[in-house]
Amino acid sequence: MSRRFDLKFYASEGLHSIFTHGFMSFAAVCMIVACLLIMGSFTLVAVNMDHMLGQLEDENEFLAYVDETLPEEDVLALEGKLAALPNVSQVTFTTKEEARENYIESYELDEDFEVFESLPDEVFRDRYAIHVADIEQMGETVELVKQVPGVADTSAMLEVAEGFVVVRNVAGGVAMILVAILLLISLFIIANTIKLATFSRREEIAIMKMVGATNAFIRWPFVFEGLILGVAGAVVGFFLQWGIYQMITAAITRAEGTGLIRLISFGDMALPVIGIFLLTGFIIGVGGSLVAIRKFLQV
Amino acid sequence: MIRFVDVRKEYDNGTKALRGISFQIDDGDFAFLVGPSGSGKSTIIKLITGEVAPSDGRVMVNGYNLTNIAPRQVPYMRRTLGVIFQDFRLIQKKTVYENLTFAMRAVGSSGREVRRRVPYVLDLVGLSQKGDRYPDELSGGEQQRVAIARALVNNPSMIIADEPTGNLDPQRSLEIMTLLERINELGTTVLVVTHEKELVNRFSKRVITIRDGRLISDETGGYYSNEQKI
Numbered sequence: 001m002s003r004r005f006d007l008k009f010y011a012s013e014g015l016h017s018i019f020t021h022g023f024m025s026f027a028a029v030c031m032i033v034a035c036l037l038i039m040g041s042f043t044l045v046a047v048n049m050d051h052m053l054g055q056l057e058d059e060n061e062f063l064a065y066v067d068e069t070l071p072e073e074d075v076l077a078l079e080g081k082l083a084a085l086p087n088v089s090q091v092t093f094t095t096k097e098e099a100r101e102n103y104i105e106s107y108e109l110d111e112d113f114e115v116f117e118s119l120p121d122e123v124f125r126d127r128y129a130i131h132v133a134d135i136e137q138m139g140e141t142v143e144l145v146k147q148v149p150g151v152a153d154t155s156a157m158l159e160v161a162e163g164f165v166v167v168r169n170v171a172g173g174v175a176m177i178l179v180a181i182l183l184l185i186s187l188f189i190i191a192n193t194i195k196l197a198t199f200s201r202r203e204e205i206a207i208m209k210m211v212g213a214t215n216a217f218i219r220w221p222f223v224f225e226g227l228i229l230g231v232a233g234a235v236v237g238f239f240l241q242w243g244i245y246q247m248i249t250a251a252i253t254r255a256e257g258t259g260l261i262r263l264i265s266f267g268d269m270a271l272p273v274i275g276i277f278l279l280t281g282f283i284i285g286v287g288g289s290l291v292a293i294r295k296f297l298q299v
Numbered sequence: 300m301i302r303f304v305d306v307r308k309e310y311d312n313g314t315k316a317l318r319g320i321s322f323q324i325d326d327g328d329f330a331f332l333v334g335p336s337g338s339g340k341s342t343i344i345k346l347i348t349g350e351v352a353p354s355d356g357r358v359m360v361n362g363y364n365l366t367n368i369a370p371r372q373v374p375y376m377r378r379t380l381g382v383i384f385q386d387f388r389l390i391q392k393k394t395v396y397e398n399l400t401f402a403m404r405a406v407g408s409s410g411r412e413v414r415r416r417v418p419y420v421l422d423l424v425g426l427s428q429k430g431d432r433y434p435d436e437l438s439g440g441e442q443q444r445v446a447i448a449r450a451l452v453n454n455p456s457m458i459i460a461d462e463p464t465g466n467l468d469p470q471r472s473l474e475i476m477t478l479l480e481r482i483n484e485l486g487t488t489v490l491v492v493t494h495e496k497e498l499v500n501r502f503s504k505r506v507i508t509i510r511d512g513r514l515i516s517d518e519t520g521g522y523y524s525n526e527q528k529i
Contacts, residue, residue: 009404020392204390204401210348211453212377213405 005220014224017201024196025229032233032284033240035186036277039179040241043276044269046175049167051264060135061090064145066126067152075126078150082128085148087141090131096124125152183280190288194226198292222289230285234277241273242266300326301347301457301490306356308342308512316342318512319356324490326456329483331499332492334509340492343509344461347490348382349373361456378406381450381458381487385465387442389434395421395445396430402449416452424448424478440471447478457488464495472498 018025064082066075076093083091094102103124130145132138142154198205208218245266252263266273301324308317316339324330334340345351346358349365358365361379368376389398399417408416421427424444434442443463450458460479464472476491476498483489493499499506505519 006407203388207388207390207402208405209374210377210382210388211402211405211449212374212380214371214374217405217407 010220011224011228013221014228017221017225018228021200024200025225028190028194028229029233029236031186031189032230032281033237035182035189035284036233036237036280037241037244039182039186039280040237040273040277041244042175042178042182044241044245044273046171047269048263049171052262060138061129061131062138062142062145063155064128064130064148064151065153065155066128067150068125070150074150078128078148081148082130082145085141085144087133087137088130089133090129092129094127094129096126099124099127183284187284187287187291190226190230190284191291194222194229194289195292198222219290219293222293223286226285226287226289227282228285230281230283230288231278232281233285234274234281237281238274238277241277242270300324300359300361300488302357302359303343303346304357304359306346306353306358308339308346308351309354316512317346317353320509320512320514321356322507322514322517324488326488327483327486328505329480329489329502330491330505330507331502332490332507332509333494333496333499334515335494338510339512340509341461342512344459344492347459348380349376374406378453379456381447381453381455383443383446383450383458383460383463385462387434387439387446387466389442389445389449391434394431394433395426395437395448398434398445399449399452402452406453408453416454420448420452423451423482438471439467440474443467443471443475444478447475447482451482451487455487457490458482460489460491460493462493463491464493464498469497473501476502 066078070078079091079093082088130141132141145151146154205218249263249266301322303320303322306317306320307315309315320339320343332340332343342351346353346365347360349360349368353366356366360376363372363376363379365376390401393401396417399420400413403413403416417430418427421430424447426441426444426448429437429441434445437445443466447458447463458479463479464475467475472495479489479491480502505517507517508515
């Protein structure tokens with residue numbers, strides 16, 4: 001009489017009970033969607049901040065001006081010395097003539113273009129553009145570069161670099177703490193929602209126990225119910241998140257025409273987002289139903 | 300088969316429900332268990348169904364020793380029993396047919412077994428025509444027949460009926476009791492817990508009388524002599 005795992009039966013019982021307890025199921029899905037949206041929104045903001053800061057970090061370089069009294073071969077030899085310093089990832093030499101041209105080029109469209117064009121080469125200095133590997137150690141690297149003989153001066157915006165690091169670290173930390181708290185809260189809410197659903201079915205559970213159903217048999221339909229609710233919440237949450245993200249992206253682009261803020265397009269993140277949503281929905285749905293059903297299986 | 304050997308039950312709150320009871324109900328028997336409220340009848344039912352464990356003594360049900368049964372074994376012991384209650388305990392959202400199907404699927408029966416067994420049991424209790432009705436569309440007597448069908452559907456060797464006629468008028472009560480008698484004639488052991496003296500006296504069966512947690516009398520073919528003994 002007793003049979004092995006009957007997937008079709010458990011799944012159909014779980015699905016059936018979702019519709020019989022329509023309101024509870026709706027409430028549970030809404031809770032999962034709400035939790036996922038809150039979590040997802042914070043995470044997407046954090047990811048975007050990280051991305052923007054990363055972009056700024058990529059461009060992070062400082063200039064080392066070369067002493068004019070240095071002979072030309074020594075000037076070129078400096079490149080090797082600078083590149084050998086720790087934390088230096090790239091060294092690019094620019095002569096003062098090239099520097100002037102670059103400078104003029106960047107103001108080509110400006111009204112006062114003639115003023116810049118007439119600047120003599122002597123205003124500019126030969127310089128090395130130095131990229132650092134780790135922005136957090138930029139201060140130390142600048143000090144090292146200053147001590148290299150032949151380097152007359154450096155120009156680095158250390159305050160800006162340090163500011164980036166602080167903002168990024170704070171944002172990342174806050175996002176992680178928020179996600180952890182929200183995960184706990186949503187698991188608690190889902191457990192309670194499913195507990196209410198099992199409470200409304202305590203009569204059926206009592207009958208099942210009376211006729212000799214095993215605990216595993218009683219548990220499985222609830223696990224499937226939680227699983228289906230969790231996955232449904234994840235899918236609904238994903239599409240809502242997509243819509244919200246598109247709306248916000250459009251609003252930011254409209255309000256801020258300079259193109260300074262560059263958001264990641266949702267398409268680039270869709271796969272990880274749906275993956276994380278499904279996994280989270282699965283964990284809250286199944287975990288919540290297991291927590292909820294536990295006390296009904298005693299006796 | 301049920302065998303109680305000097306069974307005592309004291310609840311956590313100190314209530315002494317049973318003070319040493321011994322009796323045996325053999326396979327194929329029909330027995331009434333009678334006694335006033337608070338005499339320990341409910342405790343005996345709960346001991347048989349494994350809802351509570353005895354404080355002392357030995358309880359054997361269909362080959363299972365319930366004094367030290369592993370929790371994992373309890374569901375399999377319960378499959379040897381069919382239990383009927385005063386309040387029917389049917390699922391109101393399910394039809395008669397679905398109520399029976401539910402009980403069969405709960406112990407892992409296949410769809411084929413269900414389709415073969417349910418019509419047979421419905422016919423046995425005289426409800427072949429009412430499989431698609433919901434419990435609230437049926438009379439009390441009919442609902443109790445559904446409950447009896449559900450108790451029988453998994454083919455138990457014993458039926459335990461806890462005040463099965465408590466909610467029914469005398470005519471329906473008689474019908475239910477006659478149905479239980481017929482089920483007993485088909486080979487199933489039947490234990491009926493009841494208050495109803497009139498009904499007990501109409502059937503010449505074994506009557507086990509308890510009071511204050513003790514056995515007062517156990518007479519085969521005897522009757523429920525309320526006035527003299529209680």
